[in-house]
Amino acid sequence: MAADPSMGTEVELKLRADPETLERLWQAPQLRGADGAAPKVKELENVYYDTADLRLRKRGLAFRIRRDGTRFIQTVKTGDTEAAGLFSRGEWEGPVPSLEPRLDVIGDPDIRAALGLILPGELRPVFTTRVHREVQQVNGTDSLGRLKMIEAAFDRGEIEAAGVVQPLSEIELELVQGAPRALFDLALSLQDIAPTQLETRSKSARGYALATGRRPAWHRAKPLALKPQMSVDDALTAVLETCLLHWTANEAAALDGSDPEGVHQMRVGLRRFRSAISVFSELLPEEHATWLNGEARWALGALGPARDWDVFLADLLAPVEAERPDDKDLGVLRQAAEERRAAAYVQVREALSEPRYTRFLLQLGGWLEDRGWHCAALTPAQAVWLDQPLLTLANKLLSRRHGKTLKRGKHFARLPVEDRHKVRIAMKKLRYTTEFFSDLYPAKAARPYIKAMRGLQESLGHLNDVAVAETLLAELAKPQKGRRRPAGLDRSVGKVIGWYAHAVTQFEPEMCRNWKAFAKTKPFWNRSGK
Amino acid sequence: MITVLVANPKGGCGKTTIATHLASAFAGAGLRTALADADRQRSSLRWLRQRPDEAAPIMAQDWRQGPKDLPGPVDRLIIDSPAAMKLGKIDELLRQADVIVVPVLPSGFDVGVSRAFLKKLDDLKPIRKSKTAVAVVRNRVQLGTRSAAHLDRFMLGVGFTGVGRLRHRTIYTEVASQGLSIFDLPAKQYEDLRDDWAPLLRYIENADPSISNFAVGE
Numbered sequence: 001m002a003a004d005p006s007m008g009t010e011v012e013l014k015l016r017a018d019p020e021t022l023e024r025l026w027q028a029p030q031l032r033g034a035d036g037a038a039p040k041v042k043e044l045e046n047v048y049y050d051t052a053d054l055r056l057r058k059r060g061l062a063f064r065i066r067r068d069g070t071r072f073i074q075t076v077k078t079g080d081t082e083a084a085g086l087f088s089r090g091e092w093e094g095p096v097p098s099l100e101p102r103l104d105v106i107g108d109p110d111i112r113a114a115l116g117l118i119l120p121g122e123l124r125p126v127f128t129t130r131v132h133r134e135v136q137q138v139n140g141t142d143s144l145g146r147l148k149m150i151e152a153a154f155d156r157g158e159i160e161a162a163g164v165v166q167p168l169s170e171i172e173l174e175l176v177q178g179a180p181r182a183l184f185d186l187a188l189s190l191q192d193i194a195p196t197q198l199e200t201r202s203k204s205a206r207g208y209a210l211a212t213g214r215r216p217a218w219h220r221a222k223p224l225a226l227k228p229q230m231s232v233d234d235a236l237t238a239v240l241e242t243c244l245l246h247w248t249a250n251e252a253a254a255l256d257g258s259d260p261e262g263v264h265q266m267r268v269g270l271r272r273f274r275s276a277i278s279v280f281s282e283l284l285p286e287e288h289a290t291w292l293n294g295e296a297r298w299a300l301g302a303l304g305p306a307r308d309w310d311v312f313l314a315d316l317l318a319p320v321e322a323e324r325p326d327d328k329d330l331g332v333l334r335q336a337a338e339e340r341r342a343a344a345y346v347q348v349r350e351a352l353s354e355p356r357y358t359r360f361l362l363q364l365g366g367w368l369e370d371r372g373w374h375c376a377a378l379t380p381a382q383a384v385w386l387d388q389p390l391l392t393l394a395n396k397l398l399s400r401r402h403g404k405t406l407k408r409g410k411h412f413a414r415l416p417v418e419d420r421h422k423v424r425i426a427m428k429k430l431r432y433t434t435e436f437f438s439d440l441y442p443a444k445a446a447r448p449y450i451k452a453m454r455g456l457q458e459s460l461g462h463l464n465d466v467a468v469a470e471t472l473l474a475e476l477a478k479p480q481k482g483r484r485r486p487a488g489l490d491r492s493v494g495k496v497i498g499w500y501a502h503a504v505t506q507f508e509p510e511m512c513r514n515w516k517a518f519a520k521t522k523p524f525w526n527r528s529g530k
Numbered sequence: 531m532i533t534v535l536v537a538n539p540k541g542g543c544g545k546t547t548i549a550t551h552l553a554s555a556f557a558g559a560g561l562r563t564a565l566a567d568a569d570r571q572r573s574s575l576r577w578l579r580q581r582p583d584e585a586a587p588i589m590a591q592d593w594r595q596g597p598k599d600l601p602g603p604v605d606r607l608i609i610d611s612p613a614a615m616k617l618g619k620i621d622e623l624l625r626q627a628d629v630i631v632v633p634v635l636p637s638g639f640d641v642g643v644s645r646a647f648l649k650k651l652d653d654l655k656p657i658r659k660s661k662t663a664v665a666v667v668r669n670r671v672q673l674g675t676r677s678a679a680h681l682d683r684f685m686l687g688v689g690f691t692g693v694g695r696l697r698h699r700t701i702y703t704e705v706a707s708q709g710l711s712i713f714d715l716p717a718k719q720y721e722d723l724r725d726d727w728a729p730l731l732r733y734i735e736n737a738d739p740s741i742s743n744f745a746v747g748e
Contacts, residue, residue, distance in 0.1 A: 051732075053732065053736060055732075055735055055736065055741070058736075058741045059738070059740070059741055103559075103560070104560075106560075109560075109562060109603075112559075112560040112561060112605075113561060113562065113603075113605040116559075116561070116605075116735050116738065117555065117556055117559045117561060117606075117731055117734075117735050118559065119728055119731065119732070120717070
């Protein structure tokens with residue numbers, strides 16, 4: 001790739017704000033470069049092309065021709081999926097004579113391979129963006145004294161597909177030279193002037209959404225692919241990056257709210273992040289772990305009620321409704337719960353547009369980019385651990401989580417519900433640790449253990465169902481100011497609580513069996529910790 | 531890489547025509563293409579030997595003694611499979627394939643053999659789990675004839691996706707003897723015949739294992 005000058009990786013951050021905020025930020029002193037160069041102004045038109053079956057989109061590509069005055073530039077971007085990360089996309093570009101796509105000018109065999117076979121005339125316009133772009137070059141040094149050169153492009157305009165037009169208003173910070181950290185620092189300092197939001201979707205992702213009319217998709221976590229011999233330091237970076245990517249990729253779906261998976265996946269990403277922080281906590285400066293854990297917990301908390309009501313409606317109320325189709329009381333309950341869910345989603349949207357959330361992402365992004373844990377507060381012992389091969393740490397941490405779970409679950413059959421909840425939580429932590437590290441061991445060896453762990457976790461999940469049902473039903477039963485309590489509400493609450501309280505007693509023998517099975521299963525890692 | 535296996539237990543159904551045409555369509559689009567011949571009759575290899583230097587390059591692979599490692603990066607691998615009714619014999623090739631292309635001729639006899647073959651294919655695990663795509667292509671079709679109608683009924687019956695139909699034309703034999711395909715001919719010439727191939731080519735492109743459907747929201 002290095003041999004071809006037209007091929008490169010773009011490192012950029014995008015901030016979304018309304019046009020008035022853009023106006024204010026344009027005046028920001030930190031955007032005035034040291035050399036005082038005058039800003040450039042451009043009128044750009046970008047036409048994005050694809051096949052009728054959207055194969056380029058499916059392959060994570062964006063194919064566009066940009067009209068910049070009298071010039072036409074054809075660009076192919078790779079890795080352009082919603083889950084591609086905050087920045088860094090591969091890019092090929094070259095001049096073309098018109099708005100007509102030209103495949104024959106693309107010499108790079110890897111880009112040709114990525115595009116695949118395209119039949120003659122098969123590429124057609126999917127959507128168009130038109131922007132008034134003002135670019136300010138920002139030169140200087142970053143917080144560590146390294147040279148930086150950033151292009152800050154202020155885009156105002158529209159995006160049009162299939163006759164529908166949406167406004168477009170964002171700032172693109174592109175790194176021309178220097179360390180990526182500089183982008184995050186600049187974005188953070190702009191937050192002090194006016195709040196913006198980190199835009200994780202590319203313009204093309206937005207354009208396709210508009211063109212296809214599809215709701216934003218949710219995404220699973222990308223596989224981690226950790227290796228036994230990689231350093232703890234590299235593994236830590238990979239794990240945290242994957243978690244961050246997972247939750248930010250689901251932001252659009254969570255904000256949209258039409259599929260419960262959006263908020264759910266975002267929470268899974270955040271929860272895995274928290275557990276990674278907890279797994280690696282001894283290796284991080286204490287105040288770093290506290291900060292990250294606190295912010296992630298806050299975000300999780302903001303998304304919690306939306307998830308709770310989704311679960312309540314789909315997994316707790318629906319089964320009862322299915323068994324009692326003529327029960328009118330349950331309809332009262334459903335309506336009350338749906339109102340709560342709608343309110344919870346309003347809360348999600350508010351939290352994600354809060355400056356606190358944007359700051360968290362920007363600070364975390366910069367910290368990860370620079371591996372910010374390597375600072376004065378890092379102890380020599382921690383530094384040694386970070387240098388170790390991952391397998392050594394994995395053996396140690398798995399043994400510890402395993403031991404803790406066994407201790408909590410001692411005399412399981414006789415444990416009261418509160419103690420079983422503690423087992424459930426220990427189990428959850430064990431499961432996250434196992435998920436992070438199981439790739440380091442032969443899959444066959446880990447299988448029986450993972451199976452036993454899953455079985456037990458499922459059983460313990462019933463306990464949680466009741467606890468959640470009780471909390472949420474109590475919430476519904478609470479009198480609300482200025483509102484008449486609908487007839488049948490108390491009755492329906494009683495019915496559903498009773499339903500699950502009884503169900504748990506039925507699960508008791510299975511739960512004890514699953515505990516015994518798990519406690520007997522041999523760990524798949526080296527327990528001596530070597 | 532997309533691996534395409536062209537297979538039918540019966541000889542003479544146009545396996546080699548399809549394999550060579552797919553290979554030259556991909557090569558012509560600038561993709562790194564290999565054509566592996568696993569058939570004892572080695573018709574694909576002979577076609578490759580005839581292929582002129584100025585035609586889009588296709589890597590020749592002799593697989594008569596079994597699959598081999600490819601010499602370098604390959605974007606599209608086309609395998610001309612041996613004529614074998616017993617699937618065990620081509621088991622390894624079937625497992626390797628992302629797409630299996632089954633050419634079917636309009637004659638009554640051929641339809642019977644093909645149906646039995648497709649039934650067996652259907653029982654294979656990766657196909658049952660729809661990890662491997664199967665495309666049935668009607669070959670040498672003469673539009674409006676009785677056997678064409680017969681073939682249409684067959685297609686409806688077997689429950690596999692019919693992916694286009696290729697009309698019967700003598701040009702196929704003419705270009706074959708020169709190591710060429712209709713994709714190697716000048717752009718305007720035989721454009722309508724090339725259109726016959728579009729559904730199959732698109733089908734193969736969409737079977738790319740690296741394609742994820744999440745991007746478009748499925």
